[in-house]
Amino acid sequence: MTECHDSKWAGHPGMHRTLALVTDQYYWPHMDRDIEAYVKTCLICQQDKVETKKPMGLLQPLPIPERPWESISLDFIIGLPNTDNCSSIMVVVDRFSKYATFIPASKVCPAEEAARLFLKHVVKYWGIPKTIISD
Numbered sequence: 001m002t003e004c005h006d007s008k009w010a011g012h013p014g015m016h017r018t019l020a021l022v023t024d025q026y027y028w029p030h031m032d033r034d035i036e037a038y039v040k041t042c043l044i045c046q047q048d049k050v051e052t053k054k055p056m057g058l059l060q061p062l063p064i065p066e067r068p069w070e071s072i073s074l075d076f077i078i079g080l081p082n083t084d085n086c087s088s089i090m091v092v093v094d095r096f097s098k099y100a101t102f103i104p105a106s107k108v109c110p111a112e113e114a115a116r117l118f119l120k121h122v123v124k125y126w127g128i129p130k131t132i133i134s135d
């Protein structure tokens with residue numbers, strides 16, 4: 001492995017190239033795992049790693065809402081003890097006023113139920129928001 005990875009003629013190739021060079025002349029069981037571990041722990045490769053991805057841009061903040069209930073965030077608190085067939089909470093927060101609405105929901109809360117709860121507890125009182133932020 002040293003000869004096929006560290007020598008000057010090899011030039012610290014990546015895992016696949018090192019494996020190809022070694023398999024030309026040698027074989028042992030689980031050699032791919034050994035070579036992968038060897039290449040991953042090579043100090044020279046770790047110090048001289050070139051980033052091939054484009055640099056990440058700066059974080060872009062969300063636009064600030066101009067009026068209440070224009071933009072909301074929606075998330076779920078799950079894994080709560082079961083009470084009246086509800087073991088999660090749908091949390092809707094107005095991003096302008098930070099007013100939060102906590103709506104009990106079933107354990108899984110499929111999309112139909114989430115939409116029904118959203119209409120009943122949010123749209124009914126404050127109208128349809130422009131944007132909903134959720135993960």
Ligand SMILES: [Zn+2]
Nearest residue numbers: 012042044045
């Ligand atoms: Zn190396």
